[in-house]
Amino acid sequence: MAKQRKSKVMRPQARPPKGFRDYFGSEVVDRNAMLEAVTGIYHRYGFDPLESPAVETVEALGKFLPDVDRPNEGVFAWKEDEAGWIALRYDLTAPLARVYAQFRNDLPLPYRRYAVGPVWRNEKPGPGRFRQFFQCDADTVGSGSPAADAEMCMMLADILEAVGIRRGEYIVRLNSRTVLDGIMNKAGILDPDRPEAAAQRRATVMRAIDKLDRLGADGVLALLGTGRRDESGDYTPGAGLAENEARVVMDLIAPADGRGDGAGRVRAALSDGDAGGRDVLEIEKLVRDQGYGPDRIMIDTSVVRGLGYYTGPVYEAELTIMAADARGRPQQFGSVAGGGRYDGLVRRFTGQDVPATGVSLGVDRLLSALRAGGRAAQGAAEAGSGPVVVTVMDRDRLGDYQAMAAELRSAGIRAEVYLGNPKNFGNQLRYADRRNSPVAVIEGSEERSRGVVLVKDLVAGRQIAEVIDTSAEWKSQPAQFEVRRDGFVPEVLRLVDAFRLPPEELQAELARRRDFYLGRL
């Protein structure tokens, strides 16, 4: 028995590690198209690309993620015999700090770079939460100017519009860590004589404020006070503020009359000496000077952006359009990008503070928003996105079929010869349908003897198959026509070119074709 089991072949599971996934076809194409638009804006603003390796030494990477409280959490790290501990990068900012420290004598100052690529988090995966995902960042290292922060906010607005989000469907919200400190000072809740207790309370208050969008004012109020029990029965202890203290905080982050006058609340929160928070007002002035109104960029004193490495202004781009979630319920997309100033990140290497500010785009999040809103290439255009398939009627003539595919490609048409077993012709057409092919080209011996080929309009064929219901009718195969072998390329081009039309025109063209073919029945 034991022997038998041993001799049984153990096959590996065909599965990626838990929390990782594959991206197919249009998922990759759409993302690349979006990233090209985004990096096009970064480039236009003067940023240069940088590509650092996927791994860094644990030492260089440091021990903090931008959005979590606890150190050294959520990183894939392992020990190499020679190299010591190395780790997969968890974001694109920590490697930037390393690169800047390493090459600071050779790099222009300020150093303005953008970076695109995967990052890895060793966290519990969940629905829609993966352990490898894309980020797309731009940072200015070596400038403390509010103009650098203002540029980030304007660039975020430009990026969202460049990828297809309309004005009014997003908002860039701006705040500063110093404003949040000013609010807490105003409420008198941080005891300067007990710095440790004050730091802890500060963290608890900021965590509470960070939940405003999710829990609403009542939820935050509870978390500022005694604590809050959620629907599941879980209890989160509060910051222990007295009711009047909590009121001061709430009035400065989410007043009952709406969050309109952010600048006014910033001024109310700051004492005369708080130079830091004034940066936010200067940034607001700069973006207004450029014509970016409150419909695009606004101060929102409730923006926190986690407890990570930010030291001054923080900003967050949020989609305000609603979309259906996985269960069809309307849902706000929320934050798709954000960033801020982090003046301390290079110090770890050099001992000197280097001012820096930057943005990071949640690539997968933004892409799913675009797809949900129908802004990514999909639908009708995808129906014809596959290659033209030249079918194989006679396997001794593969060379002729490859020549036909080559002619199509020379005309700019995506095309291939069917390379599976050609015996079953139905399989060839099923393959073409599965590939979203717009057209199949058929040349049997009979067609060949007459010097013609059959051009099969697969998209129209699929649509007709949906409206006519007897297989007898279908057998007459209306959605195809004969053309001369020496003139078939322009005919295929005509059918394929339609898929480059704007969606409405494409729909009209497909309806026209359908009617034409059906009229011949």
Added chain:
Amino acid sequence: MAKQRKSKVMRPQARPPKGFRDYFGSEVVDRNAMLEAVTGIYHRYGFDPLESPAVETVEALGKFLPDVDRPNEGVFAWKEDEAGWIALRYDLTAPLARVYAQFRNDLPLPYRRYAVGPVWRNEKPGPGRFRQFFQCDADTVGSGSPAADAEMCMMLADILEAVGIRRGEYIVRLNSRTVLDGIMNKAGILDPDRPEAAAQRRATVMRAIDKLDRLGADGVLALLGTGRRDESGDYTPGAGLAENEARVVMDLIAPADGRGDGAGRVRAALSDGDAGGRDVLEIEKLVRDQGYGPDRIMIDTSVVRGLGYYTGPVYEAELTIMAADARGRPQQFGSVAGGGRYDGLVRRFTGQDVPATGVSLGVDRLLSALRAGGRAAQGAAEAGSGPVVVTVMDRDRLGDYQAMAAELRSAGIRAEVYLGNPKNFGNQLRYADRRNSPVAVIEGSEERSRGVVLVKDLVAGRQIAEVIDTSAEWKSQPAQFEVRRDGFVPEVLRLVDAFRLPPEELQAELARRRDFYLGRL
């Protein structure tokens, strides 16, 4: 003393792990441009993109690299508590086998995909040899047809021409493992009654043949016979063939009269029953039918492609142009891409053989060939590749300067405001030079009062600085001119647009400008 040491701040080294590197600016831009051309060809041939994660389970990844003999060598792998052993992918083929096995019921058959991305090898780094590098693959899974192999060879030729290698500067060499076996049978050097000894000798002979390009016929002859001592004195034992046996092998892989008639040598090597090797002849016929002559694709019976997973036809694209190596010595670039048929890779998961064939591009290798040949965007065009820099003369007017940059960007010009400390104007111009900026725009209070801005032609300025040798002359700053503030954008555009010209026209335009400015001195 011990305590003092302890209190000293230990700073991390600002360095990537050994064998890893960063890519800056034009290195990234050039590679992306090249990859876009390559994937454009893959797409045109009908392949769909696939992006699998960087990590796989060690189990799924399997234990062999394509080009090395020993199993489980050269992979970055580590143990995660929950997930078990996981590893960074060492190529793009092993993940493809996993994806195909996992999704085979949902994927079209044949499944044709391309993939681009980094792979990792835990090998000793050396000059120009890094532990993370790019691959760019296309594979057809589920087709045993020689037409699928022929397509790969033709696609390799098309790719090299698409990225700028001219016809005649490359050759795609084609062979088959079964031809190599036929050659060894012909020489009578594998004893069928002693399969283990035969397998070992087969490996030694193939390793010897694989070194033909590097060591020449004499070196291979030595390795087929008693062995070879290299210049350093290291000794490599040979396969132990008798001289007449080795002669048979040599005549079939590298006859004294040149390697011209590959098909003839294939026929000479094969007995009537060797169906496999005939594939090579069929592939040759197919590519000839498409007009790919021996100047682009040729049979070469000495092609081996390592001892990895290939089971039938193998192919290799080689650059035949010479280029200077790091020390300026002429050097052949050699292989930049290759591939072959590997029918056994999916069996590990499913127990069934699935025919598959594919190519892999050595991205960094091909890119350095392009750069060495001046085919990648460089030189004169790079001199103006940076952003137009709007300088800061008055830090209270940052908003005005940002508005100028925004106007330039609206006209499609890459532009930014100088965001460093504006106090030292020389630093601003040095920054622009370091960024390869084509133009700096200057508006001080004096210019502002007159409604003008200064447009500084930085590329011409740099060139003039090289030809005139007194700083006194230089101080007259000829390479700049005044324009109206409300009409400065078209003037900048005129200067910047030149960098989109073909190299010769750009050179002529720059010479014209230089003469114009110098004429004003």
